[in-house]
Amino acid sequence: MLTPGEDRWIAAFVLSVCLATTVTIAQESIIYHIPPENASSGKSVTLIASLFSDARVLEAKLFIRETNSLNFTEEELDFSGSNWKFTVPSNRVTQAGLEYAIIFRLDDGSTIAFPRGDPLKNPYNLVIGPPRQNGRSFERRERFFIDAVDFESKDFLVLSPEPGSIVIPGDEVIAVSFFNIPDIDTTSIRITLDGVDLTPLASIGGGIISLLPGELNSGPHSIIVESRTKYNEQIRPLTWIFNTAAGEWTIMDEISYDGKLDGRLSSQASEAQVVNYSEVNGK
Known part of the structure; x- marks a missing residue:
């Protein structure tokens, strides 16, 4: 059950889709958000989103609820530096899990959200682990994983497609920023898709x-x-x-879908990195 405020956001979201014109990837607004890693019950969680857009933000909202609850709580995102943030207090972080959506309304009449599609009907599912019994042992274990692989930790920024997102066939555009890695050797960059080296087809320069x-x-x-x-x-x-949808699928198809769409996004940890994945089942 959606509250009147949530209904208003859905109406605005649908209207923005109807009014949107076709634009190139360079003109699109892009929201970048990576869900928190290793969230544990009883510990506050900070959600951070970055927006790349020429348009001005009119509203930045977080809709959040306990997993499988009926109603969202609407929160304002705070702008700090170049990011939008909200810290979920510790008493709201339980092993029941959290579902949330981040929605920006822009002055060009558009609305952009995480997750894409219909974010209030298909929110992100954040899995919450049990309380940490021994913080020091957890930190030692995490440090061991980092030290075990002799890598430099650098700030890549995924621009497109979003981790775990669903892309319409033919609209696949892969874009990564390395603007914050000034000491990177651009001649060493190698990009593979499904195990196939596509570096010769990539454009590398200008931090992108x-x-x-x-x-x-x-x-x-x-x-x-x-x-x-x-x-x-x-x-x-x-x-x-990321996922490529089956057949021709537009954002309006997802909003007006008559059946049942169950989406579940979660995180899978490995020793070297954390990989986001999504699982979508349509009935």
């Missing part, structure tokens, strides 16, 4: 890696970006997964 892989088969696809610094130090590989 961009790749048009062409229309992909429906289902999940994995991307790996490998690189080194100018001092020949290996940078931690960037890895994420």
Whole structure:
């Protein structure tokens, strides 16, 4: 059951889709958000989102609820530096889990959200782990994983497609920013899609890696970006997964879908990195 405020956001979201015109990838607004890792019960969680857009933000909202609850709580995102943030207090972080959506309303009449599609009907599901019994042992274990792989930790920024997102066939555009890695050796950059090296097809320069892989088969696809610094130090590989929808699927199809769409996004941890994935079942 949606509250009147949530109904208003859905109406505004649908209207913005209807009024939107076709734009190039360079003109699109892009929201970048990676869900928190290793969230544990009883510990506050900070949600951070970045928006890349020429338009001005009119409203930045977080809709959040306990997993499988009926109603969302509407919260304002705070702007700090170049990011939008909200800290979920510790008493709201339980092992029941959290579902949330981030929605920006812009002055050009558009609305952009995480997750894409219909975010209030298909929110992100954040899995919450049990309380940490021994913080020091957890930190030692995490540090061991980092030290065990001799990588430099650097700030790549995934621009497109969002981790765990669903992309319309033919609209696949892979874009990664390395603007915040000034010591990267651009000649060492290697990008693979589903295990296939597509580096020769990529455009690398100006702090951006961009790749048009062409229309992909429906289902999940994995991307790996490998690189080194100018001092020949290996940078931690960037890895994420997105999904290509089956057949022609538009955002309006998702909003007006008559059946039942169950989406579940979660995180899978490994020793070297955390990979986001999504699982979508339509009935």
